[in-house]
Amino acid sequence: MKYIFYVVGILILTLGISLTIQSKLGTSPFDALLVGLSKNVGLTVGSWEIILALLLIGSNSLLARKKPEILGLITALITGIGIDMWLFLLHDVVSPDILFSQAVCFTTGLVIVGLGTATYLHTNFAPIPVDRLTLIIKELTRKTIFFSRTLIYLLFFMLAIFFNGPIGVGTLLTVCFGGYILHFFMPITGRILDNILNKS
Template identity: 70%
Template structure:
């Protein structure tokens, strides 16, 4: 049952990422790096998700002083495929002909990213390397998810600017709110999932 929530979380997360990319208002700094690499170097956005995941698994291993979390690569592969799939689907379905529709598209995406990330992280099964890095920095700095997520986003923002990725007002909003939203969603979603799992285990 736990793995069902894991899959649901990944599906919501990747759908949210696709919505923010389609909004054309700017994506999260990490996703802007992926898009920038895709435009300048080649390969799909999802492919770069997987490639960067390999690099970050090594980085996380060094910071955490533990063996590389290879399972995180499984999540990255699923996430990369999900991003490319949703971008393909939304490319045919979304028509954004006004600033209002762009804002709605971005808002839906940001909400889905927060809910999806909180959902799959609570299953504690193979976090995406960038999310694992968020948790590691939270422990190292002794702060919360908002601070650690914001620090990571600032670093990727600089890289995205150098790659001429899709930086815009949406990027600023993401840097300011994504960590806060994740911090906000983690507790209530975690409680809801635990309640459902407990009911599932104890029900005849």
């Protein structure tokens, strides 16, 4: 049952990511970096998700002083495939052109990202390397998830600018509120999933 929620959480997360990309208002700094690399270097957005995951797995191993979490690559593979799948399915269906519809698309995507991330993280099975990095920084700094998430967003923000990723007002909103939304959903999804898993 836990693994079902793991996959469902990732599918929810990748839907949210794709909606923020389609909104054209700017994406999270990490996703902006993926899109920038895809447009300027080649390969799909999902492919870069997998490539960067490999680099982050190595970095996380050094920071946590533990063996590399190879299972994180499985999550990155599912995430990369999910992003490419949703972008393909939403390409002609969700393509807002006016500001109001773009704002609705982005806001919906941002909330869905937080929900999906909180859902799959609670299963404690092979987090996406960037989310594992969030938890590692939280432990090292003894700060909140909000603090560690925002710190990571700022790092990828600078990299996204360098690779000419889709930086916009949505990027700023993600930096300001992405960590807070995740922090909000973590206890809620935790209670719901614990209740379901305990009953099963």
